[in-house]
Amino acid sequence: MLLKHALAVVTGGGSGIGFAAAERFVSEGARVVISGRNAEKLQRAAQQLGKNALPVVANAAIPDDMRRLYETAVDHFQCDVDVVVANAGVSRQTPVRDTPLEQFSDVLNVNVGGVYATVREALPFLARPASIILVASLAANQGTKNFSAYCASKAAVVSLAKSFAAEFVESDIRVNSISPGVANTPIFDSLGMSEAQLLEWSRVIPMKRPAEPAEIASAILFLASDASRYMTGADLAVDGGMSGISPF
Secondary structure, three states, X not given: OOOOOOEEEEEOOOOHHHHXXXXXXXXXXXXXXXXXXXXXXXXXXXXXXOOOEEEEEOOOOOHHHHHHHHHHHHHHHOOOEEEEEEOOOOOOOOOHHHOOHHHHHHHHHHHHXXXXXXXXXXXXXXXXXXXXXXXXXXXXXXXXXXXXXXXXXXXXXXXXXXXXXXXXXXXXXXXXXXXXXXXXXXXXXXXXXXXXXXXXXHHOOOOOOOEOHHHHHXXXXXXXXXXXXXXXXXXXXXXXXXXXXXXX
C-alpha cells in the first residue's frame, strides 16, 4: 500500500476531486481527515469512506478554522500529518464589465488565500518527510472568457506551489501542484454554463471526454506517495491532452 499508516488532510473533501482523493488514500492504507463547509455533505462522505475517515467542518479561507482542523486531526489519530491536499475552491463567472472588485476578490480570497492558510497552518503539524499537493487547474495557463478571477486564482496557486517548494525543500517538505482539465465534478454545476457549452468544452479535449474524479485522484496519489519523492515545485497536468496537444 502506497500510504500505509499515513495521515492525510484533504480540504474540500466532501465531493468531487477531494472526495475521490480521500477515497483513494483510504484504499492505500491512509487515515484521512476531510474538511469543508457543509456538515451534512461531509458526514455522508465520511460514512462512505469508513472508519479511517474523520469529517471536520472548516472554511479553508479562515486561518483559525485551518488551525483547528489540524489540531483535531493530530489529536484524533495521535500522529503528525503526512499529506495535505489543498483542494477547496470556488468557480464562478466574473465578466469584467459586470463584476465589481469585491466579487473578484471573493474568488481570490478562497482560491488563493484559502490555499495559503491551508499550507501555513499545517506547518507545525507536519511529519518529516511530508507532501503537500495544491489543486490548481488548466485555467492557470489559459485565458477563458468571463472567468478572469478563477483563471488568475489558479495561476497564483501554481506559483504558490513553486514558492512553497523553494521555501520548504530544506525542511523535507515537498510541494507540488496538479492542474486538472474539464472533469465531471460538482464545481461545474456552479459555473452557470449550459449543457451545450460543457459539451463544446468536451469536444476540444484531445481525448474527447472530461476526466472522472478518480482519474485526477490517481495523479494526486502519485504526488502524495514516495513514488514522486524526487519531485517538488512541479505542476502536473491531468487534462486529457488539452495543454500539450495542438487542436490544429
